[in-house]
Amino acid sequence: MKGSVDNIKTVFNDNADIYADKYMSVAKYQNELQQLCKLIVEDEARILDIACGPGNLSQYMISRNPKYRILGIDFALAMISKARSLVANVEFQLMDVREIGQLNQKFDVIICGFVMPYLEDEDIEKMMLDIKKLLCQNGLLYISTILGEKDEQIAKKSSDGKNDLMIRLFTEQTLSDTVFKHNLTMEYLSVLKSAQSDENANDEIIVIARNQ
Numbered sequence: 001m002k003g004s005v006d007n008i009k010t011v012f013n014d015n016a017d018i019y020a021d022k023y024m025s026v027a028k029y030q031n032e033l034q035q036l037c038k039l040i041v042e043d044e045a046r047i048l049d050i051a052c053g054p055g056n057l058s059q060y061m062i063s064r065n066p067k068y069r070i071l072g073i074d075f076a077l078a079m080i081s082k083a084r085s086l087v088a089n090v091e092f093q094l095m096d097v098r099e100i101g102q103l104n105q106k107f108d109v110i111i112c113g114f115v116m117p118y119l120e121d122e123d124i125e126k127m128m129l130d131i132k133k134l135l136c137q138n139g140l141l142y143i144s145t146i147l148g149e150k151d152e153q154i155a156k157k158s159s160d161g162k163n164d165l166m167i168r169l170f171t172e173q174t175l176s177d178t179v180f181k182h183n184l185t186m187e188y189l190s191v192l193k194s195a196q197s198d199e200n201a202n203d204e205i206i207v208i209a210r211n212q
């Protein structure tokens with residue numbers, strides 16, 4: 001559905017500043033990100049940050065080890081511009097997730113932060129196949145996404161509250177199946193419960209998997 005992809009891009013372009021203000025701090029995910037860093041053995045690990053947004057996860061990673069060689073990609077130019085202005089010593093490139101297969105290099109770590117809710121089933125499948133090709137043997141894949149019922153889709157407000165985007169939710173089982181189907185093994189799984197006081201928040205799930 002090209003129309004909805006264009007709409008998603010427009011909404012993220014329009015919300016880059018607000019998104020960065022809200023989510024540049026990744027303190028909420030520090031246990032999961034620390035776990036990822038603990039599992040990385042390469043001092044100069046090559047890291048791909050898919051749908052990097054304003055570079056929040058890349059910023060955390062480069063702060064943990066300035067020797068990491070990080071490439072962040074996103075299809076929203078405003079997000080890439082934001083990331084370039086906020087995060088030093090990381091390369092950011094304008095690119096659609098559906099084009100990552102064209103990248104001509106291997107990665108020790110691939111980070112896939114909160115993009116799966118915005119992708120069609122077939123794009124998730126293609127992304128997983130591309131990730132599989134891009135990941136080194138024993139490489140690590142970090143996925144964060146939103147938990148829900150099987151095949152559930154909900155309307156979620158954009159950061160500025162002006163738009164609703166339809167997002168795809170995952171059960172623990174469907175996310176695990178996606179990982180296992182591509183011959184990755186699970187290293188870590190964490191469920192983050194949303195605050196009950198926040199009606200708009202959803203539970204989240206983070207997995208770290210290893211390429212075989």
Ligand SMILES: C[S@@+](CC[C@H](N)C(=O)[O-])C[C@H]1O[C@@H](n2cnc3c(N)ncnc32)[C@H](O)[C@@H]1O
Pocket residue numbers: 008009012013023050051052053054056057073074075076079095096097098112113114115118144
């Ligand atoms: C919710 S933000 C996540 C940002 C960051 N990864 C994080 O975890 O906070 C989703 C990002 O995915 C990007 N995105 C959505 N669909 C995309 C696609 N098909 N290709 C590349 N980026 C995409 C959006 O532009 C946006 O920056």
